[in-house]
Amino acid sequence: MTTCLTFLSATAEETTGVFGDPFSLASGPLRTADSPHPGFPPYSLAVRGPSARCARTADALGLETVPEPALRDFDYGRWYGRTVADVVAEDPYGYSAWLTDPDAAPHGGESVRDLCERTARWLDALPSDTDRALAIVEPSVVRGALVHAFSVPARAFRHLDLPCPPAVVSLILRGDGWHVRYGHGSASEVHQATPDEPVSPARARPADRRTAGREYTGGTYGPVA
Numbered sequence: 001m002t003t004c005l006t007f008l009s010a011t012a013e014e015t016t017g018v019f020g021d022p023f024s025l026a027s028g029p030l031r032t033a034d035s036p037h038p039g040f041p042p043y044s045l046a047v048r049g050p051s052a053r054c055a056r057t058a059d060a061l062g063l064e065t066v067p068e069p070a071l072r073d074f075d076y077g078r079w080y081g082r083t084v085a086d087v088v089a090e091d092p093y094g095y096s097a098w099l100t101d102p103d104a105a106p107h108g109g110e111s112v113r114d115l116c117e118r119t120a121r122w123l124d125a126l127p128s129d130t131d132r133a134l135a136i137v138e139p140s141v142v143r144g145a146l147v148h149a150f151s152v153p154a155r156a157f158r159h160l161d162l163p164c165p166p167a168v169v170s171l172i173l174r175g176d177g178w179h180v181r182y183g184h185g186s187a188s189e190v191h192q193a194t195p196d197e198p199v200s201p202a203r204a205r206p207a208d209r210r211t212a213g214r215e216y217t218g219g220t221y222g223p224v225a
Contacts, residue, residue: 003173004132005123008166009139010049010057019087019107020073020080021051045126045133049073054136057166065136070122073138077109102154113154119144123171142169149178 047068048054058065079087087107088095094106102112110118119141126133135141143160149171150156162169168183 001129001131003126003130004170005126005130005173006132006134006168006170007142007145008057008061008134008136008168009142009162010051010053010136010166017084019076019082019084021053043132043134045130047071047134048136049138049141051138054138058136061136063134063136065134068122068135070118071135071137071141073140074115075109077105077107079107079109099158102157112157115140116144116147116154116157120148123148126173139167142167145169145171146180149180 046063046065048058048065049071050067050069051073055065055067084095091106094104097104097106102116105111105114123145139162142162143157146160146169147154147157150160163182170181170183172179172181
């Protein structure tokens with residue numbers, strides 16, 4: 001069976017400037033919906049990261065999802081809730097190590113490798129009868145999934161740029177391995193990747209913001225059919 005797993009990313013530290021989730025469910029939903037957006041197909045599995053912003057994203061799209069602890073953002077340890085600027089001012093060497101060494105965890109939490117391995121274990125444990133699945137997660141989890149799909153070292157994590165949130169990345173598992181499709185945050189893009197569509201196999205090539213909505217075909221990016 002072919003599995004189509006679509007990741008939809010919420011915002012994170014890169015855009016908020018804060019490590020961890022600065023939002024609270026107490027601030028209310030982004031939008032209340034009684035039923036899923038009509039552009040979304042049915043899913044055999046619909047999960048989200050346990051953070052408040054992932055819950056808010058799911059609520060804004062009118063999607064019923066189940067929290068999945070394995071798809072949580074980094075454990076930022078002592079840095080949680082702090083701004084990037086404060087951390088850089090207090091521990092510039094630690095922050096530099098965090099950006100360059102996949103095994104570094106200067107905050108006392110998780111390293112990049114830790115997150116990548118955790119995400120890979122979840123991907124490998126997907127039920128074999130899963131046909132179409134949706135996961136609303138932090139961008140860090142999407143990158144961790146791409147490291148696994150591309151079979152690249154954990155140090156490639158920082159070079160896998162995503163389109164600005166909400167970004168859509170679909171991983172399609174077939175007999176020859178994972179295939180990757182990039183998209184945007186619209187319902188039509190989430191709907192676009194189907195298990196039966198021809199897509200190019202994952203290759204060890206970082207994504208780029210200019211490639212959003214296009215597909216890697218071995219050397220160049222072309223429009224998604």
